[in-house]
Amino acid sequence: MxxxxxxxxxxxxxxxxxxxxxxxxxxxxxxxxxxxxxxxxxxxxxxxxxxxxxxxxxxxxxxxxxxxxxxxxxxRLYAVFSVQHTAEAIQHAWQRIFGAIQLSEYQMDNRPILEKYSGDMTMQENCEICDPIKQA
CATH class of the missing domain: 3.20.80.10 (Regulatory factor, effector binding domain)
Incomplete structure (x- = not known):
């Protein structure tokens, strides 16, 4: 889509x-x-x-x-993680993201990473990190 x-x-x-x-x-x-x-x-x-x-x-x-x-x-396929949009929270999220992907049947895909802000997230400084993945 x-x-x-x-x-x-x-x-x-x-x-x-x-x-x-x-x-x-x-x-x-x-x-x-x-x-x-x-x-x-x-x-x-x-x-x-x-x-x-x-x-x-x-x-x-x-x-x-x-x-x-x-x-x-x-x-396309993305691993999606909700985080507070602060440097500390995003750094912690990256550790979780890479660990979760390594433990799954997916691997990182060579496409841009997205930060998504929707609905109330745009006003509350929260976002979703959308990491591109593909079947391993």
Whole structure:
């Protein structure tokens, strides 16, 4: 299943910029979904070169403006972990994620990791880490 996305290429202020644009267009609702997508590995990419996209799922009838780009997020398999969006909680989540995947019949897939914010999560600073996986 594919979702229609609007993408803002940003390195910093992901939530501020995407939320500001989404609020202006009345898209940030309880049923809204935001994604943060790291396009590069932060361990091997310098901060100046690191690419991170801020995205929001759009209604089918929505017409994008010249401030954003449209993209498609294809449905695939992900291991999903709910976490509080703090550096400490995310670091702890990574330990759980890798351990859980190693103990399963799945393995990491070479696709971007997603941070998903939906419904109340966007207001409460919680997110879901969606780690791409494939059958081992």
């Amino acid at each position: 594919a979702s229609k996305l609007s993408t803002l290429p940003v390195k910093v202020l992901l939530k501020f910029l995407c939320r500001k644009w989404a609020r202006r267009h009345h898209l940030l609702t309880e049923s809204g979904t935001l994604y943060g997508i790291a396009q590069d590995n932060p361990e091997t990419t310098s901060p100046e070169q690191f690419r991170y996209d801020a995205c929001i799922v759009l209604p089918a009838h929505f017409r994008i403006d010249n401030h954003v780009q449209e993209g498609i997020l294809l449905g």
